[in-house]
Amino acid sequence: MDWLEFExxxxxKGYKAVCGVDEAGRGPLAGPVCAAAVILPENTIIEGVNDSKKLSExxxxxxxxxIKEQxxxxxxxxxxxxxxxxxxxLNATMLAMKRAVEELDVKADYAMIDGNRLxxxxxxxxxxIKGDAKSMSIACASILAKVSRDRLLYKxxxxxxxxxxxxxxxxxxxVHVEALKKYGPCKYHRLSFLTKILNK
Structure with a gap:
């Protein structure tokens, strides 16, 4: 498999600053959604990088x-x-991705987005689709997004x-659902995700 095929x-095609973009945290009941964008130097493969879901914490x-260093x-x-x-x-995820691309200090001229929407x-x-298992740049973005979001949840x-x-x-x-039923939601919970849980 060629991790750099899409890059x-x-x-x-002439693009000079190609970024990979991925998100973490669409499915949880609490916390924000996080996105990351990564531009790697040409022909860079970072040893050990894979889809973040396939790696241990x-x-x-x-x-x-x-990844940040390279x-x-x-x-x-x-x-x-x-x-x-x-x-x-969905729209919040797209917004986080847009922010990640626009906040790069090297302006990207092409973006590869994990998933099926832009x-x-x-x-x-x-x-x-499944870009985090096909593109080195997207896989790097998936790791940055996942780790950043996890660190926030520890706080x-x-x-x-x-x-x-x-x-x-x-x-x-x-465990989470039982805690919600016992204590109710806190300020970090997505109330629209909890209707079925809290109405039972």
Whole structure:
């Protein structure tokens, strides 16, 4: 498998600053959605990088700093719980991705987006389904987004220990659902995601 296939295709079309973009946190019941954008130097493969879901937390944490050091440019952005509630999770995810691309300190001229939809960008872009398992740039972005969001949920766990955010990162596990039924939601919960849980 060629981890740089999509990067090379974009370069062959004349693009000079190709970024990979991915998100973390669309499915959880709590916390913001996080997106990252990464521009790697040409022909760069970072040893050990893979789709963040296939890596252990320890491995992701180790790669986080390596990716930041080796990237030409990277950016990490969020869409808040309030924005998720206001515009729905899909639109909030697109907003976080747009922010990540626009906040790169090297302006990208092409974006490769993980998934099957494109955020509203002012540069050329393509979506790549399962891109985090096909493109080095997107896989790097997936790691930055996942680690950044997980670190935030650890902070939430210190503030609201009763929900065990450090264990499930806001996902709807049995422990999390039981805590919601016992304590009700906190300010970090996405209320629109909880209607079925709290109405039972």
């Amino acid at each position: 090379k295709e974009a370069a062959a 320890k491995k992701r944490e180790a790669l986080f700093d390596v 990237a030409l440019s990277y950016s990490i952005a969020f869409a808040s719980v309030e924005e998720i509630e206001e515009m729905n999770i 955020p509203n960008l002012d540069i050329d872009s393509e979506f790549i 939430y766990a210190e503030e609201f220990p009763e929900y065990s955010f450090d264990k499930h990162k806001g996902y709807g596990t049995k």
